[in-house]
Amino acid sequence: MRAILVANPKGGAGKTTLATNLAGYFANLGRQTTLCDLDRQQSALRWMAFRDPALPPVTGYYAGNQISLALPREADWVVVDAPAGLQGYKLSDYLRAVDKVLVPLVPSVFDMAATEDFLNAMRNEIPGRRGKVGIVAMRVDPRTRAAGMLEEFLKHFDIPIVAYLRNTQNYVNVAAAGATIFDPPRARHRRDAEQWVPLIEWLEK
Secondary structure, rough: EEEEEEOOOOEOOOOOHHHHHHHHHHHOOOOOOEEEEEOOOOOHHHHHOOOOOOOOOEEEOOOOOHHHHOOOOOOOOOEEEOOOOOHHHHHHHHHHOEEEEEEEEEEOOOHHHHHHHHHHHHHHHHOOOOOOOOEEEEEOOOOOHHOOOOOOOOHOOOOOOEEEEEOHHHHHHHHHOOOOOOOOHHHHHHHHHHHHHHHHHHHOO
16 A cells, blocks of 8 residues: 655645545556545545546545544555645654655745745655655646746755646546546546656656
């Protein structure tokens, strides 16, 4: 079993979008995949309730604050959707329980400021963090000024940007049906899926 924590202390950063599509990717490979929802709003589980049984299966459950006791060892991949405001000893527990951490981050002044303390905490918690923590730049083109601003901000933390995901309604549209960009028909979302290639390669290292 390999576990991925998707976390950012700020709401609206794209945690559930990232977590559900990751789960969909692994499920479409035929891997036994579980979503562990830690958010009291249970957005990931609400997404699962809309998922067509004909699609590759994703199991899931609400774990509350018991991540270290609840991760299913029988799964190939566990994707953990963390709540907003994650910090302190809970963050430490979660970091110890997982193999990789993905931090979705929108390149805006407000989002970067809200995430700064969180990234500093991880810098202190995880030695050799470059291999364990990765940033996913959400709703941004890597050629834009906003992307450059994000890259400059992250120089202080030595945490790599492992993917840039463009601003598109495709993620919203598939989520409404409990689906992901990796579910059939795949040709419709080929451009979006291509942006995930470096992210997946980083996760599988």
